Amino acid sequence: MDHKSRIDIGIPESDRVKIAEGLSKLLADSYTLYLKTHNFHWNVTGPMFRTLHLMFEEQYTELALAVDVIAERIRSLGANAPGTYQAFAKLTSIEEPEGVPEAKEMIRQLVQGQEAVVKTARALFPRVEKAGDEASADLLTQRMQLHEKNAWMLRSLLE
Template sequence: MSDAAEVLKPKTHAEKMNIGLSEADRKEISAGLSEILVDTYRLLIKTHIYHWNVVGPLFHSIHVLTEEQYNTLFEATDIIAERVRALGHHAPILSGKGVDTSIELRASGRSALEMVQDLVDDHEEAVRKMREIGTKADEKGDLVTADMLTDRLTFHEKALWMLRAIIAD
């Protein structure tokens, strides 16, 4: 095999590195981040679909808010995937292999308030998972992942505040 072909050959294993985290810890954290990445894509797509399909008196408010949120979620996917790569692992390919990649898309027939409640539920799930993985990362000394997830939690908790304000009685 030529030198160029060897360089371009895809790697099928975790990269060897010595960054103060064991391979087992990097693998565990990367697996958690991969789940978060898939969940973020799922929430991104759902938010975007609701952005297109919301109707009623709250249309403009929800339309503007969901646009801001799906743009932020899209940026987050790159940040999360790059962290998985920095830990020496491959970002997940959304093949469904080992990770639930299904997205329940039922915008049709849902009221604006039902859409918002659905987004609240998904953001809450994201917060719980990020808090769990962030705590594990911190305990293992992965301060970069813990810090990144703190930033992600800040976004999701603010999104929850804004979404809940729409559906408050």
């Protein structure tokens, strides 16, 4: 077949395109946070090493699964998912670290990263809700809940 199959899931194409664009930002933030968390897992040192090493591993493992779910939702909406460092760098709101920060700075940066993902998801929510895209709304709700919890747990280590 050399023609594209029409997508008829009850969401207008213009809404699907805009939702996929927003999910692409969520994917970029999630992948960038994955990479940052994995980097910090490898390079953390200090008295909280074991705690942070294990916590960071739990978080990057969950993010590795999440990026697949987000990318598959983008594809379900009929768009291509971004998948290169170049594309992610253009779309993400998360800054890459300079060098290898101290453990507490790693935690602080990861709190900011977790919160950035929440803000990206929350910004898309009204468009998803207006379009009646319950599947994307469910995905966003789950991501916000998880990242808010992760931010709280990380923030608790700084108090």
